[in-house]
Amino acid sequence: MNLIILEPEDFVAEDRVRLVDRRLVHARKHLKAAPGDRLRVGLLDDRVGEAEVLRIDREALELRVALNADPPPASSLTLAVALPRPATLEKVLQQGTALGIKRFCLFHCRRVEKSYWDASALAPAALRRQLLLGLEQSCDTHLPTIELHRRFLPFAEDRLASARTQGPVLVGDPLGATPCPLGLSGSATVVLGPEGGFIDYERERFAALGDALISLGPRILRVETAAVALLARLAQLPS
Amino acid sequence: MNLIILEPEDFVAEDRVRLVDRRLVHARKHLKAAPGDRLRVGLLDDRVGEAEVLRIDREALELRVALNADPPPASSLTLAVALPRPATLEKVLQQGTALGIKRFCLFHCRRVEKSYWDASALAPAALRRQLLLGLEQSCDTHLPTIELHRRFLPFAEDRLASARTQGPVLVGDPLGATPCPLGLSGSATVVLGPEGGFIDYERERFAALGDALISLGPRILRVETAAVALLARLAQLPS
Numbered sequence A, B: 001m002n003l004i005i006l007e008p009e010d011f012v013a014e015d016r017v018r019l020v021d022r023r024l025v026h027a028r029k030h031l032k033a034a035p036g037d038r039l040r041v042g043l044l045d046d047r048v049g050e051a052e053v054l055r056i057d058r059e060a061l062e063l064r065v066a067l068n069a070d071p072p073p074a075s076s077l078t079l080a081v082a083l084p085r086p087a088t089l090e091k092v093l094q095q096g097t098a099l100g101i102k103r104f105c106l107f108h109c110r111r112v113e114k115s116y117w118d119a120s121a122l123a124p125a126a127l128r129r130q131l132l133l134g135l136e137q138s139c140d141t142h143l144p145t146i147e148l149h150r151r152f153l154p155f156a157e158d159r160l161a162s163a164r165t166q167g168p169v170l171v172g173d174p175l176g177a178t179p180c181p182l183g184l185s186g187s188a189t190v191v192l193g194p195e196g197g198f199i200d201y202e203r204e205r206f207a208a209l210g211d212a213l214i215s216l217g218p219r220i221l222r223v224e225t226a227a228v229a230l231l232a233r234l235a236q237l238p239s
Helices: A022-029 A086-098 A114-118 A124-138 A152-166 A200-208 A223-234 B022-029 B086-098 B114-118 B124-138 B152-166 B200-208 B223-234
Strands: A004-006 A011-013 A016-019 A038-043 A048-056 A061-069 A077-082 A103-107 A145-149 A169-172 A188-192 A212-215 B004-006 B011-013 B016-019 B038-043 B048-056 B061-069 B077-082 B103-107 B145-149 B169-172 B188-192 B212-215
Touching: A004 A016, A004 A022, A004 A124, A016 A022, A022 A048, A022 A061, A038 A061, A077 A086, A077 A152, A077 A223, A086 A103, A086 A124, A086 A223, A103 A152, A145 A152, A152 A169, A152 A188, A152 A200, A169 A200, A169 A223, A188 A223, A200 A212, A223 B223, B004 B016, B004 B022, B004 B124, B016 B022, B022 B048, B022 B061, B038 B061, B077 B086, B077 B152, B077 B223, B086 B103, B086 B124, B086 B223, B103 B152, B145 B152, B152 B169, B152 B188, B152 B200, B169 B200, B169 B223, B188 B223, B200 B212
Parallel strands: A004 A038, A077 A103, A077 A188, A103 A145, A169 A188, A169 A212, B004 B038, B077 B103, B077 B188, B103 B145, B169 B188, B169 B212
Antiparallel strands: A011 A016, A016 A061, A038 A048, A048 A061, B011 B016, B016 B061, B038 B048, B048 B061
């Protein structure tokens, strides 16, 4: 937790918050904060800044807050991932959020196990927790959105149709003919298949819709590794 | 396990192996292999190919092996990482190996907890297991090497001196002034600090030695995320 994220209900006065949950535990156990210390804070979906510790004990952490800076710029990429098993989903959401992704799409395709759609990891509170962990890691405050698409064709044809008007749809695929581009400017949607990859039919649908099948080379990578590698390679860094 | 890695002692005849360990378990439980099936195999530090299942039961997996292809090309990057905690070390080694890294250096610096050097994850068998998992994932056979450098200055000055004659030493640092380059050709060494980053003294040592401090932007990333992101961005993909 490199940033303590505040929510409107934490405020007890205009510039003061009182925290009693895992943020208190973190400040005591990991930061070993004491009165007078300054901690990095941010208001959810708002600005970041510093806070002075006014009180810290077993019961509460009270801070005087000054929010005077913007969080880091968002990525202009959307990340669409075939729904992976829960442990992988958590890594993809946390790492993608830390890399600045603001829009995730989770979609179904042939090699996604249907039971994954019933996993408790997909409950709104569970998804939100992973996003918050990614924001806390990267000192960001803007919560990403997550769309769930339980059917392949409506996702690939209808949902991505609107994405295609905003920028290219790039489908990560070890069999792709195009090496993954470097440093895209502007919006784009990155689509990543499940462990085991897309089936030929799905690959052909994407190609028929005009999407580029891009490859990171012949190595087969785990979904979470491929996601970070594709996003890092496509990212336009602030100069 | 996308590739079953064979070792010389597995061979019971010139083209036949007999496996009784976790590779047997994997073939039965995950691949649900049956006699006549063809599996992807590779010989450690050697070629890859296919094998026909001759026998599979609780006791043994017997394969007829034909090795007729080269594993994927190696990365020309060396990855040096400040020794992280064991769980992070495993991720960095597995993912780095899957991305084709053949040389890892683990080094000490100020924010590395000294106790990490006594972790069982550093035992040769434990390190080797992580490397094998990375090779199995990416269908590679060439085992990377891992160097351990328990003192910062000899590593930064002496060990990296020889690396500097082979190509640039790029130090990943959120405070770095140079955005991480894209698609390097030729050899280079990527140096990554611990959680919490390098201290100013260390940063100054690298700069004084002529190394570039490169940044992925203002976001603070976990070591395993930063490692994959830097390697992916710097990689020269086979075209």
